[in-house]
Amino acid sequence: MDIQIATLCDFAADYNGKMVINGTFDTLAGQKFPLVHPSCVLAMRLCITPEDTGNHKFTVNIIDPDGNSLDDKMPIEADMPIELPANVPFMTRNLILNLQGLQFPEDGIYYVDISVDEELVSRVPLRIVEMNEDGTPAE
Numbered sequence: 148m149d150i151q152i153a154t155l156c157d158f159a160a161d162y163n164g165k166m167v168i169n170g171t172f173d174t175l176a177g178q179k180f181p182l183v184h185p186s187c188v189l190a191m192r193l194c195i196t197p198e199d200t201g202n203h204k205f206t207v208n209i210i211d212p213d214g215n216s217l218d219d220k221m222p223i224e225a226d227m228p229i230e231l232p233a234n235v236p237f238m239t240r241n242l243i244l245n246l247q248g249l250q251f252p253e254d255g256i257y258y259v260d261i262s263v264d265e266e267l268v269s270r271v272p273l274r275i276v277e278m279n280e281d282g283t284p285a286e
Contacts, residue, residue: 148199148229151239152192153261153269159190161241166192176276176284181250189244189259189271195229196237203227206262207244209273212255227263251275254285 157170168190175184189207208222216222223244231238251257259271277285 148196148203148263148268149194150191150261150269151194152190153259153271154190155259155271155273156188156190157186159188159241159243161243164239164241166190166241173272174274174276175251176278178278178280180254180277181252182254182275184249184251185247187246187249189246191242191244191261191269193240193242194237195231195240197231197235199229200231201229203229203264206260206265208260208262209249210258210260211252212257217257218250222260 152166152168154168154171156168156172158167159169160167171190172187175182203226205225205227206222209217210221211217254275254277257273257275259273260267261269261271279285
């Protein structure tokens with residue numbers, strides 16, 4: 148299984164197998180902590196081959212700079228059974244995970260870890276920056 152796309156963004160949608168991504172980002176900035184991001188999306192595109200056939204566990208975990216889960220809603224886990232039709236060399240699937248009200252307690256580098264069967268397959272970095280009132284980074 149190959150993750151072709153994994154990104155945080157403002158909006159994503161699947162239109163007949165085509166992924167539409169709007170407003171991809173890797174940094175959030177704010178003056179007050181905890182920094183609350185009201186709504187974003189983790190957009191992923193998977194390429195699946197016959198070798199991936201079987202039952203799998205798919206996990207998304209947002210971790211803080213110390214490696215701890217962001218909150219008690221993490222990790223997000225789902226069963227992912229895979230079966231390809233005969234004579235199909237590969238399939239792609241778009242996964243869109245809406246994330247609401249993420250709270251970051253302090254600045255630093257956070258990660259969105261994506262695992263299949265407890266093996267990390269993709270890590271998306273997210274930088275949280277504290278800003279001064281004048282718009283400059285706090286020191």
